[in-house]
Amino acid sequence: MQQLYITIALAALTVIGLGLTSGILQRLPLSAPLLALGVGVAVGPMGLGWLRPETWGSPYVILQEAARVTLAISVMGVALRIPPARLPALARAILLLLGPGLLLMWAISAGLAWLALGLAPLMALLLGATLAPTDPVVAASIVTGALAEDRLPQDSRIILSMESGANDGLAYLLVMLPLLLITEGQAAGLSRFVTHTIPVGVILAVGLGAALGAATALGLRYSEYLGWVTQSSILGVTVALSLLALGAAHAVQSDGILAAFAAGLAFNALVDRQAEMEDENVQEAIAKLFTLPVLVLTGTLLPWQDWVAEGWPLLIFALAVLLLRRPLTLLLLAPVMRLARRDAVFFGWFGPMGVAAIYYALHARDALQEPRLWVMASAVVALSVLLHGMTGSPGAYLYGPSRKSGEED
Template identity: 30%
Template structure:
């Protein structure tokens, strides 16, 4: 009986059962304060001990890394592909200000705060911490971007910002990780700067090449009625992972390539692109479930173990002052009300991108003070999942009343 309780089959059946029950109750859950991230984070945390027994630590690390890479490539490509430059022309000022002014200010302020709390870790670790906690995840406040109470321009702004800032922050994450790793005693720093520059320059070039080439090839196939509509999801996978693998093959950063490829593909492909959204609502949502489950099972317990009052305070400051003050500054002169600025500042949830970046960076590099970094990211994402999840519905109604 004990063997059955802890067997991989039993654990997998339990997780699949949770996924099935969630699927059955999606409409009912949507009317509550519960969200997908909250549910699967809790499921993962409750399954933490048995999940750790499923395989050796090395195998578990490889599995985490693979899940993180697959999910991040799809998220970066799909988010970027949904941003239409033509549609943004009428309402580009607000998201552009948040990305061009707000995002760099968030990183700088976050680095200052992180360094102030833990100066012995150095500026590089402070930069890495700030960069990991800068990208936002609209899925944590899904009610906000789907609610009819929220004005269209605010919903569009949140979607555009969360769709683009995870890809735009990647170079900062990469530089922070390289600098922090180079600070380790005995680290080989030969060629690190050159390698980083090559990754950041070559990655976008490969993304442009693959995104445009695949878009035009698919357009041609559809114009000649050679391509079945149902094949769009398969083609999406091929484009996203070809850009990633192609960039890695020639020394570029695959994640940056996937992000740029998505942006170029979405704005070059002349036919309907609904297949990407449909795919991400299915397989993409399943990957998201597993990503939050992994967070609850493998990252959150370690983060809680190393949590201190300093870490908790730092997480709260990152979710409030570090996010909201730069966004407020970036929106000065836009004509938005104070209530709208606060709303956009608050709904910068930290979620999937921060989790995936952290999983990959911790596996790729060695840092001083990894435990503190993990605790800070875990606690910030944990609080964000809870606070943004439960505040989405009431604040949507609050901003809706203001609009009326």
């Protein structure tokens, strides 16, 4: 029990400390996710030893469920940041990233796992699937805040936000396909994928989430019309909607992350824009409240000794994933997406991995009872948080001049 309260206190101190220095951090090559991960390493078994995961009973289960809740709240925040009126104009770029782009990143990551780590093809596909999605939690530190609003065009931020929110749910398909083929055999696994994973895991999740989001938005508008809603009650609606979509989807064995994102999009499309923007602010604050503690927990559970045991092939794999998975994908897609060279380079580098990869890797680890999946995925995630965290602010400065002069996005 003492470890629980020590964990809560350290996580709270991390949130407070990073909140008090957020303005300074935007001017430094350091991101809040990177520092939160560093805090976890510092207070964990490899550092001061204040947090001892081995005494928690099931630390990986705790981290997996914390990551699931964090993702649900984060993708809701992403959905609320997206102006619905801009989506038609950006649909081409977004759909290419969510379709061919996601599949290419999966294939590249899987191919690197097969070549560098010597994994069997299905295991390589599974590891590649956990690393395919762009993380909304780490990406938020790049596309939100005063620096991003000042330096990055609105459309660029919308594209990255939309991609990071949607592909976390779509990655469910990529993870479940090799996982079912491994656990149930090729014929039975493929049959279950077609008859259950697609209709129940994905289609039902989208429909359920959209219905919950629409009902909540319409209910909120009606309550506002009757004068029943106070300012404080409006601010909590979307946080509760995140958890409602997550819980309802889990109850029907559907994907809660995709349901939460669909709920956010439906809510955003139907609610009054001014009220929605106020909800966005609280959603971002709540998302940070969950995100940073999850990364602290991740820092305490990083398998340093297992990384050393894997040796150079793991380091080569992690570097190759960061240097090839997304940059190569954007190099191939940029002409079709009609991206300028500057945007292609920016999008190609800033596709970080984080809480989404943590969640899917732990899900696969639990399903197969294969600890090595976590060892390999966590190495890539840690390196991504490090390198993307150090280059986020410089990248925004290098992207272009300040936009405060009144340029239109």
